[in-house]
Amino acid sequence: MNLSLRALSKAFAGKTVLDAITAEFPPLRSLVLIGPSGGGKSTLLRILAGLETPDSGTVALDGEPVDFAGGEPALLRYRRQLGIVFQAFNLFPHLTALENLTLPLVQAHSQSPQDARDVAQTTLARFGLADHAHKKPAELSGGQKQRVAIARALAHKPRLLLLDEPTSALDPEMTAEVLDAIEELKAEGRHFVLVTHEMGFAREVADEVAFLANGKILEHGPADALFATPQTAECRRFLSRVLRH
Numbered sequence: 001m002n003l004s005l006r007a008l009s010k011a012f013a014g015k016t017v018l019d020a021i022t023a024e025f026p027p028l029r030s031l032v033l034i035g036p037s038g039g040g041k042s043t044l045l046r047i048l049a050g051l052e053t054p055d056s057g058t059v060a061l062d063g064e065p066v067d068f069a070g071g072e073p074a075l076l077r078y079r080r081q082l083g084i085v086f087q088a089f090n091l092f093p094h095l096t097a098l099e100n101l102t103l104p105l106v107q108a109h110s111q112s113p114q115d116a117r118d119v120a121q122t123t124l125a126r127f128g129l130a131d132h133a134h135k136k137p138a139e140l141s142g143g144q145k146q147r148v149a150i151a152r153a154l155a156h157k158p159r160l161l162l163l164d165e166p167t168s169a170l171d172p173e174m175t176a177e178v179l180d181a182i183e184e185l186k187a188e189g190r191h192f193v194l195v196t197h198e199m200g201f202a203r204e205v206a207d208e209v210a211f212l213a214n215g216k217i218l219e220h221g222p223a224d225a226l227f228a229t230p231q232t233a234e235c236r237r238f239l240s241r242v243l244r245h
């Protein structure tokens with residue numbers, strides 16, 4: 001994907017959260033956003049997802065500007081091309097894993113119920129969830145729920161997957177399970193933007209890492225370079241804090 005951000009700003013109640021972010025990324029398959037809590041990572045991801053409208057500035061994906069001025073119909077069309085996974089697995093609690101996948105395929109992507117079911121079953125199986133297809137979220141472990149959420153986000157073959165701290169609610173074993181699933185997506189050539197606090201994983205899976213703090217991307221670059229030789233004092237300080245343990 002090609003991603004370019006120009007003078008992107010967002011404030012909530014007069015407080016600047018994204019501060020005229022301009023960044024031109026090289027063509028990439030995976031971008032990982034890191035940075036301190038409150039720095040604006042989720043807000044940026046929600047704007048990339050078309051779930052939030054910037055106050056000013058532009059986002060272009062593969063050369064096409066996202067049509068924020070077009071309002072909800074334009075953003076809905078845009079969002080349908082994406083897969084979105086947030087930190088709390090936002091599955092429908094009253095539906096089974098299978099139904100969680102089929103419902104959006106039928107309702108948002110106009111697939112026939114039979115096609116949707118076939119796609120849902122194949123996608124769940126691909127994440128090792130075939131045996132859990134008929135369970136409701138309450139009957140699944142945290143790791144399984146998050147894998148269902150990732151399967152759901154991928155079932156319609158989105159051009160880009162956006163993941164916001166997909167492991168933050170999980171214990172270490174389940175974290176590993178979900179990170180393995182993301183690593184496989186990378187191996188398959190899927191394109192994604194990921195926010196994570198798992199630095200080892202970020203380094204492994206990112207083509208490019210962006211460090212976001214105080215509403216600015218203070219630096220970005222290839223993962224190895226950014227982790228080995230961060231260019232800004234803020235990024236050096238952040239990495240030395242999070243990599244200490």
Ligand SMILES: Nc1ncnc2c1ncn2[C@@H]1O[C@H](COP(=O)(O)OP(=O)(O)O)[C@@H](O)[C@H]1O
Nearest residue numbers: 012013017035036037038039040041042043044
């Ligand atoms: N909908 C909102 N309304 C008001 N303030 C918000 C909203 N979303 C985020 N913020 C504020 O914006 C800042 C950045 O938040 P966020 O983008 O969630 O950062 P991060 O994901 O890096 O922790 C925080 O101070 C947060 O409280």
Ligand SMILES: [Mg+2]
Nearest residue numbers: 041042043164
């Ligand atoms: Mg966040």
